[in-house]
Amino acid sequence: MNKKLPKGAYGGVSGKDYVPYITDNxxxxxxxxVLMIGLVLAxxxxxxxxxxxxxxxxxVAAGIPGSIIGSAFVGAFANKKGILGKNLIQGMxxxxxxxxxxxxxxxxxxxxxxxxxxFLEGIVTGIGGVLFGMGIASLVxxxxxxxxxxxxxxxxxxxxxxxxxxxxxxxxxxxxxGIGFGIGGLITILTGSFLNVANNVxxxxxxxxxxxxxxxxxxxxxxxxxxxxxxxxxxxxFAGSVLSNFAIAPLIGYFTDMAGEGARVWNNSSMALNxxxxxxxxxxxxxxxxxxxxxxxxxxxxxxxxxxxxxSVRETVNAKASSGSSEDTSSIQMLILLGGIIIAFITGFLIxxxxxxxxxxxxxxxxxxxxxxxxxxRLTGTIxxxxxxxxxxxxxxxxxxxxxxxxxxxxxxxxxxxxxxxxTFIVVAIAVAGGYSQSQKVTYIMGGSKNEMQRxxxxxxxxxxxxxxxxxxxxxxxxxxTGDNPPFALPQxxxxxxxxxxxxxxxxxxxxxxxxxxxxxxxxxxxxxIMTVAIGFYLPIATTxxxxxxxxxxxxxxxTCKADYEKEAKVANGISLSSGLVxxxxxxxxxxxxxxxSGVIRGTAxxxxxxxNTMAMVLLIVLVVLTTLPIxxxxxxxxxx
Numbered sequence: 035m036n037k038k039l040p041k042g043a044y045g046g047v048s049g050k051d052y053v054p055y056i057t058d059n060x061x062x063x064x065x066x067x068v069l070m071i072g073l074v075l076a077x078x079x080x081x082x083x084x085x086x087x088x089x090x091x092x093x094v095a096a097g098i099p100g101s102i103i104g105s106a107f108v109g110a111f112a113n114k115k116g117i118l119g120k121n122l123i124q125g126m127x128x129x130x131x132x133x134x135x136x137x138x139x140x141x142x143x144x145x146x147x148x149x150x151x152x153f154l155e156g157i158v159t160g161i162g163g164v165l166f167g168m169g170i171a172s173l174v175x176x177x178x179x180x181x182x183x184x185x186x187x188x189x190x191x192x193x194x195x196x197x198x199x200x201x202x203x204x205x206x207x208x209x210x211x212g213i214g215f216g217i218g219g220l221i222t223i224l225t226g227s228f229l230n231v232a233n234n235v236x237x238x239x240x241x242x243x244x245x246x247x248x249x250x251x252x253x254x255x256x257x258x259x260x261x262x263x264x265x266x267x268x269x270x271x272f273a274g275s276v277l278s279n280f281a282i283a284p285l286i287g288y289f290t291d292m293a294g295e296g297a298r299v300w301n302n303s304s305m306a307l308n309x310x311x312x313x314x315x316x317x318x319x320x321x322x323x324x325x326x327x328x329x330x331x332x333x334x335x336x337x338x339x340x341x342x343x344x345x346s347v348r349e350t351v352n353a354k355a356s357s358g359s360s361e362d363t364s365s366i367q368m369l370i371l372l373g374g375i376i377i378a379f380i381t382g383f384l385i386x387x388x389x390x391x392x393x394x395x396x397x398x399x400x401x402x403x404x405x406x407x408x409x410x411x412r413l414t415g416t417i418x419x420x421x422x423x424x425x426x427x428x429x430x431x432x433x434x435x436x437x438x439x440x441x442x443x444x445x446x447x448x449x450x451x452x453x454x455x456x457x458t459f460i461v462v463a464i465a466v467a468g469g470y471s472q473s474q475k476v477t478y479i480m481g482g483s484k485n486e487m488q489r490x491x492x493x494x495x496x497x498x499x500x501x502x503x504x505x506x507x508x509x510x511x512x513x514x515x516t517g518d519n520p521p522f523a524l525p526q527x528x529x530x531x532x533x534x535x536x537x538x539x540x541x542x543x544x545x546x547x548x549x550x551x552x553x554x555x556x557x558x559x560x561x562x563x564i565m566t567v568a569i570g571f572y573l574p575i576a577t578t579x580x581x582x583x584x585x586x587x588x589x590x591x592x593x594t595c596k597a598d599y600e601k602e603a604k605v606a607n608g609i610s611l612s613s614g615l616v617x618x619x620x621x622x623x624x625x626x627x628x629x630x631x632s633g634v635i636r637g638t639a640x641x642x643x644x645x646x647n648t649m650a651m652v653l654l655i656v657l658v659v660l661t662t663l664p665i666x667x668x669x670x671x672x673x674x675x
Contacts, residue, residue, distance in 0.1 A: 214614020260584020326550020
C-alpha cells in the first residue's frame with residue numbers, strides 16, 4: 035500500500051465519489067484494547083489541557099500528538115487494527131482535549147465569583163454539552179464533511195490524516211515527545227509542587243516614579259506552547275503585555291501618586307490610591323481594561339461571524355432537505371441529541387431551583403448552542419480547531435444570557451452561578467463540535483466508520499468531562515489565589531466572572547471597560563488580532579515572555595536549516611518535543627498538587643541562592659539548551675522523489 039493519501043483527499047472530486055485510504059467498508063478499527071488506550075489518552079489530554087490552559091490561556095490541539103502516540107500503542111498492542119484503530123485513538127484524544135479547551139473558560143468562573151460548584155453539577159452540565167454538541171454536529175455531517183469536500187479544507191484534519199498515513203515514522207516523534215516529557219517533568223519537579231527547591235521566576239521592578247515590572251517564568255510547558263504556536267502569535271501576546279506593564283500601569287501609577295490621602299481604590303476601601311504598587315494597579319485597574327479589550331474582541335468576532343451563521347444555517351437546511359443519507363438517522367445519533375436536550379432541562383432544574391429560570395435558561399442555552407455549534411463545525415473546516423474562536427462565541431452567548439437574566443430580575447450570586455453553569459453547557463457544546471467535526475473529517479478521509487467514531491468520541495468526551503471537572507475542583511484553592519504572578523492566570527474565566535457579576539451587580543468599572551473597548555477598536559482598525567493581544571494584555575508578563583522565548587527557539591531552529599525539507603523535519607521534531615514539554619509540565623505539576631492536597635508531600639519554599647534571580651536565570655539557560663540542542667542536532671533524511 036502506498037504511504038500517501040488518495041489523490042482526491044484534498045478535493046478535485048465530489049464528496050460522494052471520493053475513494054478513501056481504506057476501501058474495505060466492513061473493516062472496524064475498534065476493540066477493547068483500542069478503547070482502553072483511547073480512554074487513557076482522553077483522560078491524559080483532558081487533564082493536561084485543563085492545567086496548561088488555565089495557566090497560560092492557550093490550549094494545544096491533541097489530534098496530531100494523539101495520532102503519534104496512538105500509532106505507537108496500536109503498533110504495540112493492537113497491530114491488527116492498523117490505521118483505523120489509530121484514527122479512533124486520535125479522535126478520542128481530541129475528545130478529551132476539546133472538553134478542557136471549552137470547560138476551563140467558564141466553569142472556574144463560579145469559583146472566582148465566590149461560589150461553590152459540586153462535582154455532580156460540573157459533570158451533568160458538561161455531559162449535556164457533549165451530547166448536544168455532537169448531536170447537532172452529526173445532523174450537519176453530510177453537508178459539512180461530504181457535500182463540501184474540497185471546499186471546506188479542514189486543514190488540521192488533513193494534517194492528522196497525513197500523520198496517520200506516515201505513522202511508520204512515529205518512532206522518531208515518540209522519541210522527541212519522550213525527551214520533552216523528561217525535560218518538562220524534571221524542571222517541574224524542581225520548581226513546582228513536588229520539591230520547590232529552586233526559584234523559577236526572574237523578576238525586575240521599576241522605581242516609584244515609573245511603576246513597571248518585567249518577569250520571566252521558567253516553565254517548560256509555557257515554552258513548549260510558544261514553540262508550537264509560533265512567533266506571530268507569541269509576539270502579539272507579548273506586545274499586549276508590554277503595553278500593559280510598560281505603558282498603561284506606569285501611566286495609571288503616575289496619576290494615582292497625585293491622589294489625596296482620602297482617595298481609595300475603587301474595589302478595596304482599605305488601600306489608598308497613592309499607596310498602590312504596580313501589582314495593585316494591575317489587579318484593580320489594568321485587568322479591567324484587558325477585560326474590555328477581550329469583550330470587544332469577542333463581540334467583533336461574533337459580528338463578523340454573522341454572514342457565516344446565515345450561510346451555514348441556510349445551506350444546512352437546504353442540504354438536509356435534499357440529502358437523505360440513512361446514516362444521518364442512525365439511532366445512536368438521535369439518542370445522543372435527545373440525551374443532550376433532556377440533560378439541558380434536567381440541568382436547569384438541578385442548578386436553579388426555579389422553574390421559570392430552568393425553562394428559560396435551558397431554552398436559551400439550547401438555541402445559542404445550536405447556532406454556534408453549526409458555526410463551529412463550519413469554521414473548523416476553514417481554520418481548524420486550534421484557531422476556533424470559542425471564547426468569542428462564548429462571550430457573546432454569556433452577554434445575551436446575562437442581559438436576559440437581569441431583565442427577569444435574577445441578579446443574586448446564586449443566580450450568577452446558575453448562569454455560569456448554563457454558559458458551561460454552551461461552551462462545551464461549541465468546543466466539542468469543533469473537535470468532533472475535525473475527527474469525523476479524518477474518519478471520512480481514512481475510510482473509517484462514522485458511527486464507530488461517534489461512539490468512541492462520545493465515551494472520550496464523557497471521560498473528559500469527569501477529568502476536567504475533577505481537576506478544576508482539585509485546584510479550587512489555587513484558582514482563588516490572586517496578586518502578583520498567581521499559580522493560574524485564568525484570563526478567560528476571569529473575564530466571564532467579571533462580566534456576569536459586574537452586569538448583574540451594576541458595579542462594573544465601566545471607565546476601564548470602555549477604555550479597553552476603544553483600545554480593541556484601534557487594534558481592529560490596524561488589522562491586528564484583538565483577542566491575541568488582549569490575552570497578552572491580561573496575562574502576567576512572566577507567562578507571555580517565556581512563551582515568546584519558546585517561539586524564538588523555533589525561529590533559531592528554522593534559521594539553522596539550509597533546505598526546506600530539513601526545516602520541515604526539524605520543526606516537526608520540535609513540535610513533538612514541545613508537546614512532550616507541555617504534557618510533562620502539566621501532568622507532573624498536576625500530580626504534585628494531588629500529592630500536596632493528599633498530604634503525601636509538604637510544600638516548601640526555596641531559600642538562599644536558590645530563591646534569587648540568578649537561580650532562575652540558570653534554570654532558564656538549562657531549559658533553553660536542553661530544548662534546543664536535540665532539535666538542532668537531529669539528523670534528517672531526505673527522500674528524493
